[in-house]
Amino acid sequence: MGSPINITSKEQFNNLLSSSTFVVADFHAQWCGPCHAIAPVYEQLSAQLSRPNRIAFTKIDVDQQQEIAKAYGVTAYVSVEQSTYKWVTASFKDVKANPARMPTFIVFERGRPTNTIRGADPSKLNQVIRKLATEASKSEASGGSAEGSSSGATWIGAATPKGYSDITEEYDVKGLELLNRDSDFGTARTLLEPSKPSALGNGKGKDGGSDWVESDTDEQLMLFIPFKSTLKVHSLQITSLPPSEGEDDEVPMRPKTIHLYTNRSHVLGFDEADDIPPVQAVTLEAGDWDPKTGTAKIDLRFVKFQSVFSLNIFVVDGDGDGEKTRVDRIRIFGEAGEKREMGKLEKIGDDQGE
Structure with a gap:
């Protein structure tokens, strides 16, 4: 008090x-x-x-x-x-x-x-x-913690980085896109939902459907997130909760290689992304995934993510020999800035690359 x-x-x-x-x-x-x-x-x-x-x-x-x-x-x-x-x-x-x-x-x-x-x-x-x-x-x-509680609070799979906050809600839903998703599962918006993933014992997904995303024809996924304000992005958290071996005929993989691109005006095609150097490339190992929440933390090169108005997250491949990749949630941490005038995004040149 x-x-x-x-x-x-x-x-x-x-x-x-x-x-x-x-x-x-x-x-x-x-x-x-x-x-x-x-x-x-x-x-x-x-x-x-x-x-x-x-x-x-x-x-x-x-x-x-x-x-x-x-x-x-x-x-x-x-x-x-x-x-x-x-x-x-x-x-x-x-x-x-x-x-x-x-x-x-x-x-x-x-x-x-x-x-x-x-x-x-x-x-x-x-x-x-x-x-x-x-x-x-x-x-x-009820012992509410970073893993979430029954009170309806926003679920976070790992600790919030000191000095920053969860700014996931700053995304602009109108421009959100996800390429190569299997239509039997969730959408781009599913990945940014504030709810606890159903795979952690939170019941069925929204409207009885699957509250996670799986890739379709191969393991690659491309998520385009435009923002309502200009952000300083400190880090990401990616949650992936594939079932254990034997629980499913075809067990999807967790993401392994991830490429990040900032301030593009549109979702990048897979061939287009291959021709552009990423702002940051990340390789996730088995030990990076929290065994309790299925969440991996990605620390960004903060100096390169100071004025971000859009983000392409490219899951290049998965960790294993499967044909599909699964992602349950994505959280974005940093600082929100001034609201941006919505309209056509200006494309930043390749000087944003490494």
């Missing part, structure tokens, strides 16, 4: 997102009257409900931590007298017509924003946070 934590840097906030299951962020400003009015309510909730490594309450001054506020789309409409503040992007007419959007409260679960409250609404804030505390208690009682 304690007072809200004043955030003084992006690194401090990212570390907190990694170390606490739930984080509540109060985006406020010194000049904001409603922020001061609701502060005692927020501080009381923090004193009653905060728990080390479970629920953390934070306060973020939008003028002092502009990069954090911008990353999560926090802006403010203030009075005309305050309109010289750089946070005001509306015209004078818009400022008069719109109610205050400060403070803004954002609830994070395992590093991902899950709920937003704009404005000083004590009743709604109290309702959302107490519901959050109830969910946290249920998760704690």
Whole structure:
């Protein structure tokens, strides 16, 4: 139990997102009257409900931590007298017509924003946070961990890297593509689902279907992921849970060689990918797969993944002599940046290669 934590840097906030299951962020400003009015309510909730490594309450001054506020789309409409503040992007007419959007409260679960409250609404804030505390208690009682729980939280197959968060949800579903998938199994979207894989004992897949992907004519897969914002990608987690020998007539393989390409305008064809040097090539060995969750962590050359607006993940081959490759989940970790104007992606030249 304690007072809200004043955030003084992006690194401090990212570390907190990694170390606490739930984080509540109060985006406020010194000049904001409603922020001061609701502060005692927020501080009381923090004193009653905060728990080390479970629920953390934070306060973020939008003028002092502009990069954090911008990353999560926090802006403010203030009075005309305050309109010289750089946070005001509306015209004078818009400022008069719109109610205050400060403070803004954002609830994070395992590093991902899950709920937003704009404005000083004590009743709604109290309702959302107490519901959050109830969910946290249920998760704690059931032994919730990185492997997931029954509370509906986003499943992650391994620990979140320190200082970063799960940014998988930043993908643009409209442009998502997956080449050479077997239509009897899941789609590209299946790979980015937040749910725990059914192979780990979570029941049937969505709508009774298979909640994993298998390749079709050979072991290769090509996944194209466009993003809604420009990302800094730190690492990937790939989960593959093929059945044991004898459980299936044709046991699929786990991925072995993976090539990564950034900032392409479209999904790469297999022949096209063979002619382009990857930004990074990865070889996964048997020991890289966690025996409990079937997840392998891929650390990226961070300097080459600083401004990523699309990612091609090419599974070149599988680990074994089979004809098919299986992937259950993919998670992306790093930092989300400014929202990108959706439209045609600009193709970056081959200077992105190795």
